[in-house]
Amino acid sequence: xxxxxxxxxxxxxxxxxxxxxxxxxxxxxxxxxxxxxxxxxxxxxxxxxxxxxxxxxxxxxxxxxxxxxxxxxxxxxxxxxxxxxxxxxxxxxxxxxxxxxxxxxxxxxxxxxxxxxxxxxxxxxxxxxxxxxxxxxxxxxxxxxxxxxxxxxxxxxxxxxxxxxxxxxxxxxxxxxxxxxxxxxxxxxxxxxxxxxxxxxxxxxxxxxxxxxx
Amino acid sequence: xxxxxxxxxxxxxxxxxxxxxxxxxxxxxxxxxxxxxxxxxxxxxxxxxxxxxxxxxxxxxxxxxxxxxxxxxxxxxxxxxxxxxxxxxxxxxxxxxxxxxxxxxxxxxxxxxxxxxxxxxxxxxxxxxxxxxxxxxxxxxxxxxxxxxxxxxxxxxxxxxxxxxxxxxxxxxxxxxxxxxxxxxxxxxxxxxxxxxxxxxxxxxxxxxxxxxxxxxxxxxxxxxxxxxxxxxxxxxxxxxxxxxxxxxxxxxxxxxxxxxxxxxxxxxxxxxxxxxxxxx
Numbered sequence: 012x013x014x015x016x017x018x019x020x021x022x023x024x025x026x027x028x029x030x031x032x033x034x035x036x037x038x039x040x041x042x043x044x045x046x047x048x049x050x051x052x053x054x055x056x057x058x059x060x061x062x063x064x065x066x067x068x069x070x071x072x073x074x075x076x077x078x079x080x081x082x083x084x085x086x087x088x089x090x091x092x093x094x095x096x097x098x099x100x101x102x103x104x105x106x107x108x109x110x111x112x113x114x115x116x117x118x119x120x121x122x123x124x125x126x127x128x129x130x131x132x133x134x135x136x137x138x139x140x141x142x143x144x145x146x147x148x149x150x151x152x153x154x155x156x157x158x159x160x161x162x163x164x165x166x167x168x169x170x171x172x173x174x175x176x177x178x179x180x181x182x183x184x185x186x187x188x189x190x191x192x193x194x195x196x197x198x199x200x201x202x203x204x205x206x207x208x209x210x211x212x213x214x215x216x217x218x219x220x221x222x223x224x225x
Numbered sequence: 226x227x228x229x230x231x232x233x234x235x236x237x238x239x240x241x242x243x244x245x246x247x248x249x250x251x252x253x254x255x256x257x258x259x260x261x262x263x264x265x266x267x268x269x270x271x272x273x274x275x276x277x278x279x280x281x282x283x284x285x286x287x288x289x290x291x292x293x294x295x296x297x298x299x300x301x302x303x304x305x306x307x308x309x310x311x312x313x314x315x316x317x318x319x320x321x322x323x324x325x326x327x328x329x330x331x332x333x334x335x336x337x338x339x340x341x342x343x344x345x346x347x348x349x350x351x352x353x354x355x356x357x358x359x360x361x362x363x364x365x366x367x368x369x370x371x372x373x374x375x376x377x378x379x380x381x382x383x384x385x386x387x388x389x390x391x392x393x394x395x396x397x398x399x400x401x402x403x404x405x406x407x408x409x410x411x412x413x414x415x416x417x418x419x420x421x422x423x424x425x426x427x428x429x430x431x432x433x434x435x436x437x438x439x440x441x442x443x444x445x446x447x448x449x450x451x452x453x454x455x456x457x458x459x460x461x462x463x464x465x466x467x468x469x470x471x472x473x474x475x476x477x478x479x480x481x482x483x484x485x486x487x488x489x490x491x492x493x494x495x496x497x498x499x500x501x502x503x504x505x506x
Contacts, residue, residue: 024325028316083306225280
């Protein structure tokens with residue numbers, strides 16, 4: 012566990028210079044929040060933002076040849092991959108926290124009702140979006156690197172946007188989404204389960220990709 | 226009995242256009258070994274295999290007497306690595322580099338790092354990208370020395386350095402092995418550096434092991450033979466490696482064991498560079 016935390020720490024150090032861009036997130040969230048967006052929307056916005064900035068770590072890794080640094084350090088290769096997944100999830104949790112705080116602050120400021128159920132639903136849906144997209148993105152970046160993986164990693168984004176677009180035209184999709192929105196409890200649990208399973212499968216695929224690179 | 230810090234036995238690794246095959250050599254404790262060969266000979270591949278950046282197809286690698294895969298984490302606590310270019314995040318300062326790297330080592334010595342950056346004149350608040358190539362090399366060395374690395378693996382560290390910095394770099398290495406407890410594997414094609422500091426030489430040629438042994442053994446193995454054109458007999462022509470002919474005469478490399486037959490000829494002691502040049506012909 013200590014080894015994983017060290018790698019996570021190294022990833023945070025690696026992204027150090029990029030943290031200035033993270034200020035955009037609370038600003039955007041606060042604007043959305045002031046515009047009466049629900050905590051669900053805020054959470055999904057935060058997840059979307061983190062999905063975009065998370066890829067920076069692969070760009071820095073490639074630019075600086077950090078594979079050589081990792082090879083020199085006393086760490087296991089599978090830990091490097093696991094560390095990157097933990098780092099990604101921590102980033103998501105931090106972004107969710109920002110969305111949550113912004114939601115609470117604006118609710119108090121504008122005397123709006125703040126529902127705990129919405130908070131949980133927001134977290135679960137944001138986690139589903141985040142984990143499904145990053146589950147597809149991470150193995151691509153781990154296998155192909157940033158430059159080669161950049162175009163391929165857009166596929167999950169396009170797929171999600173496409174799915175949402177199609178759903179507005181196809182009755183079947185719309186009824187599934189409506190039913191999911193009605194059955195909040197089931198949707199939240201299912202989102203969490205799907206997200207966790209996708210992340211676990213993605214991790215094992217990534218470990219194999221990392222090994223095959225050698 | 227000599228204790229080996231590094232042992233490679235029959236290592237093989239194939240790529241679509243290159244195969245490294247049957248590589249066997251050992252580096253004893255307390256010595257510097259030069260890993261030489263022309264570009265594409267397999268030096269970096271060998272180092273990548275030692276560091277487990279590449280997976281070997283065949284053979285065995287032992288570091289400090291332990292399997293390099295089974296005990297990778299433990300072994301790497303005592304290995305320092307310097308590549309031909311910086312491998313730290315270029316946005317880090319020297320101070321931040323220490324912060325990021327030190328967390329991985331049980332024996333990290335902060336005072337030693339401070340001492341080394343002072344000795345190497347590395348400004349603590351300068352970003353890695355602002356440092357010259359020579360200074361980036363020194364930073365990698367400072368990190369390697371600060372966790373008490375017993376085996377230093379250097380991949381072409383002096384290529385691209387000016388002569389003064391190269392000289393300083395070699396002095397640092399000599400100083401490093403002084404206590405007899407540390408070893409260095411130094412891959413380079415600047416063989417003049419090795420004439421100065423290497424105790425052992427491993428010479429790779431087209432992915433095969435051409436020679437491994439002490440520097441003296443390599444230098445005693447060959448002579449440069451010179452003569453005028455009419456002295457070049459068919460027998461001699463067959464014995465010479467890398468024959469070079471001009472209007473004035475000829476020269477080439479010849480095995481020391483055969484020189485008894487050629488007493489009337491001019492025989493010079495070659496440098497490592499000469500051996501590589503003639504062998505490459």
